[in-house]
Amino acid sequence: xxxxxxxxxxxxxxxxxxxxxxxxxxxxxxxxxxxxxxxxxxxxxxxxxxxxxxxxxxxxxxxxxxxxxxxxxxxxxxxxxxxxxxxxxxxxxxxxxxxxxxxxxxxxxxxxxxxxxxxxxxxxxxxxxxxxxxxxxxxxxxxxxxxxxxxxxxxxxxxxxxxxxxxxxxxxxxxxxxxxxxxxxxxxxxxxxxxxxxxxxxxxxxxxxxxxxxxxxxxxxxxxxxxxxxxxxxxxxxxxxxxxxxxxxxxxxxxxxxxxxxxxxxxxxxxxxxxxxxxxxxxxxxxxxxxxxxxxxxxxxxxxxxxxxxxxxxxxxxxxxxxxxxxxxxxxxxxxxxxxxxxxxxxxxxxxxxxxxxxxxxxxxxxxxxxxxxxxxxxxxxxxxxxxxxxxxxxxxxxxxxxxxxxxxxxxxxxxxxxxxxxxxxxxxxxxxxxx
Amino acid sequence: xxxxxxxxxxxxxxxxxxxxxxxxxxxxxxxxxxxxxxxxxxxxxxxxxxxxxxxxxxxxxxxxxxxxxxxxxxxxxxxxxxxxxxxxxxxxxxxxxxxxxxxxxxxxxxxxxxxxxxxxxxxxxxxxxxxxxxxxxxxxxxxxxxxxxxxxxxxxxxxxxxxxxxxxxxxxxxxxxxxxxxxxxxxxxxxxxxxxxxxxxxxxxxxxxxxxxxxxxxxxxxxxxxxxxxxxxxxxxxxxxxxxxxxxxxxxxxxxxxxxxxxxxxxxxxxxxxxxxxxxxxxxxxxxxxxxxxxxxxxxxxxxxxxxxxxxxxx
Numbered sequence: 001x002x003x004x005x006x007x008x009x010x011x012x013x014x015x016x017x018x019x020x021x022x023x024x025x026x027x028x029x030x031x032x033x034x035x036x037x038x039x040x041x042x043x044x045x046x047x048x049x050x051x052x053x054x055x056x057x058x059x060x061x062x063x064x065x066x067x068x069x070x071x072x073x074x075x076x077x078x079x080x081x082x083x084x085x086x087x088x089x090x091x092x093x094x095x096x097x098x099x100x101x102x103x104x105x106x107x108x109x110x111x112x113x114x115x116x117x118x119x120x121x122x123x124x125x126x127x128x129x130x131x132x133x134x135x136x137x138x139x140x141x142x143x144x145x146x147x148x149x150x151x152x153x154x155x156x157x158x159x160x161x162x163x164x165x166x167x168x169x170x171x172x173x174x175x176x177x178x179x180x181x182x183x184x185x186x187x188x189x190x191x192x193x194x195x196x197x198x199x200x201x202x203x204x205x206x207x208x209x210x211x212x213x214x215x216x217x218x219x220x221x222x223x224x225x226x227x228x229x230x231x232x233x234x235x236x237x238x239x240x241x242x243x244x245x246x247x248x249x250x251x252x253x254x255x256x257x258x259x260x261x262x263x264x265x266x267x268x269x270x271x272x273x274x275x276x277x278x279x280x281x282x283x284x285x286x287x288x289x290x291x292x293x294x295x296x297x298x299x300x301x302x303x304x305x306x307x308x309x310x311x312x313x314x315x316x317x318x319x320x321x322x323x324x325x326x327x328x329x330x331x332x333x334x335x336x337x338x339x340x341x342x343x344x345x346x347x348x349x350x351x352x353x354x355x356x357x358x359x360x361x362x363x364x365x366x367x368x369x370x371x372x373x374x375x376x377x378x379x380x381x382x383x384x385x386x387x388x389x390x391x392x393x394x395x396x397x398x399x400x401x402x403x404x405x406x407x408x409x410x411x412x413x414x415x416x417x418x419x420x421x422x423x424x425x426x427x428x429x430x431x432x433x434x435x436x
Numbered sequence: 437x438x439x440x441x442x443x444x445x446x447x448x449x450x451x452x453x454x455x456x457x458x459x460x461x462x463x464x465x466x467x468x469x470x471x472x473x474x475x476x477x478x479x480x481x482x483x484x485x486x487x488x489x490x491x492x493x494x495x496x497x498x499x500x501x502x503x504x505x506x507x508x509x510x511x512x513x514x515x516x517x518x519x520x521x522x523x524x525x526x527x528x529x530x531x532x533x534x535x536x537x538x539x540x541x542x543x544x545x546x547x548x549x550x551x552x553x554x555x556x557x558x559x560x561x562x563x564x565x566x567x568x569x570x571x572x573x574x575x576x577x578x579x580x581x582x583x584x585x586x587x588x589x590x591x592x593x594x595x596x597x598x599x600x601x602x603x604x605x606x607x608x609x610x611x612x613x614x615x616x617x618x619x620x621x622x623x624x625x626x627x628x629x630x631x632x633x634x635x636x637x638x639x640x641x642x643x644x645x646x647x648x649x650x651x652x653x654x655x656x657x658x659x660x661x662x663x664x665x666x667x668x669x670x671x672x673x674x675x676x677x678x679x680x681x682x683x684x685x686x687x688x689x690x691x692x693x694x695x696x697x698x699x700x701x702x703x704x705x706x707x708x709x710x711x712x713x714x715x716x717x718x719x720x721x722x723x724x725x726x727x728x729x730x731x732x733x734x735x736x737x738x739x740x741x742x743x744x745x746x747x748x749x750x751x
Contacts, residue, residue: 068527124738126527135730138659139732263534310536364546
């Protein structure tokens with residue numbers, strides 16, 4: 001968990017490299033919609049933009065503060081609701097509010113509610129914190145059904161983002177303009193949140209995560225540090241919610257305040273990598289890819305997702321970001337070439353295992369959901385019969401062989417990986433000795 | 437009076453069901469420091485297993501077999517998944533059980549479908565046990581109460597009167613010493629986790645046919661059970677018992693009362709109309725507020741008594 005600060009200080013020692021990364025990020029945000037021009041791609045990119053803000057704000061809690069929250073959707077959702085109502089009031093002419101400022105309204109709302117609920121939740125840390133956030137999440141979700149005036153009941157609240165006089169010629173009628181609004185907010189919020197990790201408060205938050213007793217001995221109030229971090233996270237979550245409201249022009253309580261939504265933020269922030277600052281951005285991209293594309297490919301996508309998550313927690317608790325960073329480290333010491341063959345072997349045996357297991361999963365889903373269409377189904381170019389023993393035995397055999405091969409390769413790879421890490425440690429020690 | 441007694445009985449039986457769930461969770465938490473997020477998923481598995489098994493060999497054997505199977509699954513999960521992430525700390529432990537709850541939900545949907553399954557009561561538990569003031573009290577709810585009390589008694593006897601119980605209690609506070617004395621502490625942990633899962637499944641076997649058996653059943657009680665554990669005091673079995681009964685009775689009474697602040701104000705002569713300030717809040721009936729009462733209780737407890745009703749220390 002100490003890797004966030006390590007990455008931070010390593011980056012601080014190379015300011016030019018850091019600048020390049022930010023420039024690349026900005027160029028990517030600007031150019032991506034020009035490269036992927038379809039309307040589906042634009043919709044997905046817009047979602048990735050605000051989800052990146054939300055997942056990064058979630059990681060202020062999970063990665064930087066060690067606070068596992070099960071109720072982050074409360075702050076994004078409430079931010080979205082306030083943003084929608086603000087837009088509707090502005091349409092009626094009751095208040096002056098350009099569309100550009102609407103996410104800020106959402107952010108302030110998220111911050112306000114985080115300040116309110118955070119007082120209760122941040123009283124505790126660790127496991128109890130997790131349970132309380134879950135309770136608060138349920139509380140707000142249940143309350144939303146009791147106040148249909150504000151939350152719009154089952155149908156939700158709709159709005160229209162095109163109102164008032166155009167600002168610099170921008171009406172936000174087209175999805176492209178909305179994307180660039182989201183991208184701008186994404187870039188600024190990411191920058192601000194990165195800056196936050198370097199502030200004394202951000203450092204203190206890491207210390208509260210790693211060793212709260214010692215922090216109290218130095219004279220800091222751990223609860224207060226957690227509280228302020230919680231409020232800041234609430235602010236950025238609200239910005240994400242406000243952008244979502246602009247993007248969809250509808251907010252629905254049963255969806256945007258639900259525990260499922262909160263669980264999704266947790267799941268993908270973790271998959272992306274909570275121990276590195278940029279991990280949640282990967283998580284946001286995966287979230288959109290999984291919920292838009294993967295759900296088209298297979299009906300069993302939630303099952304695959306759960307499996308991947310479980311394996312990730314068990315074998316790579318640093319998420320995808322940590323896998324990338326570990327391999328970058330190996331590459332920097334010139335040892336990546338020796339591992340490429342292993343990666344190929346792992347990928348091949350893993351693919352065989354996946355092929356067998358997935359064939360069985362798809363057959364079960366087919367039997368359960370599409371039985372009326374007959375027992376035949378297509379799986380990766382192969383015709384399977386969900387009611388024939390041959391298909392089942394074949395899939396089972398492929399899965400068993402794949403699993404055995406993969407496990408054997410994995411064990412030997414783990415040994416090799418340990419050796420390589422040992423060699424790198426030794427090289428670092430040698431370098432330090434030479435330097436001293 | 438009739439309303440009061442019947443609601444009290446219903447509340448107690450619901451509270452005791454909650455206790456059957458929270459006792460396992462509390463045991464696992466106090467021993468291993470693990471908050472088992474998948475605990476109510478084991479409850480759901482218990483109900484579904486019992487549904488399938490009772491179709492084959494009848495309800496009474498299922499009452500024994502289903503919890504044993506789920507307990508075995510729980511022990512396997514502890515052995516192969518939970519133990520692996522133990523060294524990473526408590527947050528990954530929580531995450532791995534969170535992932536499991538996700539997976540179990542999806543598997544249950546896959547195997548038994550999205551709709552409610554017709555898991556009915558056995559003949560012996562159908563019908564009323566007794567009639568009070570003309571209202572019948574069902575046998576099934578009485579059976580829940582009986583089973584919960586029996587379970588409480590046997591868990592208490594097991595923990596305080598048997599050798600294995602003493603080892604468990606010792607491993608709770610001094611795992612190293614217990615290990616030095618030659619006991620296999622990881623295996624004790626595995627048994628506790630499996631035992632907790634089996635208790636949850638037992639609650640599922642009788643909760644599933646008294647209430648409903650559907651994929652949403654784990655989520656429906658999940659957060660309430662967490663509230664019970666926090667309100668009672670993290671890791672306190674007696675606290676969990678008290679909090680379960682309080683929340684069970686509170687919720688049962690609340691859903692039956694169709695009064696609101698507005699009707700109360702009208703009764704003492706205050707005129708309340710649509711134009712009164714905060715009308716939306718005032719005209720909510722207590723029955724409408726019922727779903728959030730446990731969470732309000734949670735918030736109040738955290739503000740005024742952060743260690744919980746019977747908790748020993750502040751975490």
